[in-house]
Amino acid sequence: MALVGVHRDRGELRIHESLEELITDLADYIAELSEASVKERGVFAIALSGGSLIGLMGKLCEAPYNKTVDWAKWYIFWADERVVAKNHADSNYKLAKDGLLSKVPIVPSHVHSINDSVSAEQAADDYGFVIRQSVKTRMVSVSDICDCPKFDLILLGMGSDGHVASLFPNHSLLEEKDEWVTFITDSPKPPPERITFTLPVINSASNVAVVVTGESKAEAVHLAIDDVGPDCPVLPSRMVQPTKGKLVWFLDKPAASKLCDDPFCNKRYSSDGKARGLECRRAGPLCSSYSGHLFHEMK
């Protein structure tokens, strides 16, 4: 059973009892967005990240999703990529290909991976061109408030330092306002050369999901979501604030364990692993950060 709440300005939180439950909820969420987008626009433009996210999407390769999802309508992009050969162990493309894309009937020409035979700067330029072409042909829609691409869904992971895509804390790339895709040659996490969507592109998407698991990320989750006051370090993950789109956090219990303005009205999980806040929530007024929200237990 998951707890779902809507934070007043940090989007919807889905906190899962187990990884298995999170994995199923994530597959349902992606499948539903795909269906809605294909119905509305005839296509589904999705941007992936690398890391643990791909393993957590694995259920999409299984029944019923492998048969019910309209894979032929999917257009795949990457929110970030390491500038390494496509068959390199560090490649986000390889990770997605091995873990997902080779197991479902995606049209190969709909998979937009980076040019891996040029410099990071050139790869970012080339990828920006690919996205401009995709906007021109309306495979990717365009934001109605700026000229940015509006992806149907951008899927992000988050590092324990709070980075998303290849946007790292205290890095000048966080200030990029003009480019859609940019590059980094000094990534604090190896490999050093990467390309990444910029915040204006991430924040123009119709839907953004941040998928975070494990206790090692609990502090970053706390800093990305809770109202921790003016001295709070501004993590890249906190700068994910879709202008008009919907933000959803998929968390497991360990990742959510340091949330203080939490769905449980400041009560953490009790030692037996039960979410005590459920009683608290039923009994009394809700934590102010979660006003105007729906809170329910998901079956």
Ligand SMILES: O=C1O[C@H](COP(=O)(O)O)[C@@H](O)[C@H](O)[C@H]1O
């Ligand atoms: O380097 C990267 O790290 C993040 C987080 O990865 P995780 O394994 O800790 O989930 C990932 O989202 C990003 O795409 C990747 O390039």
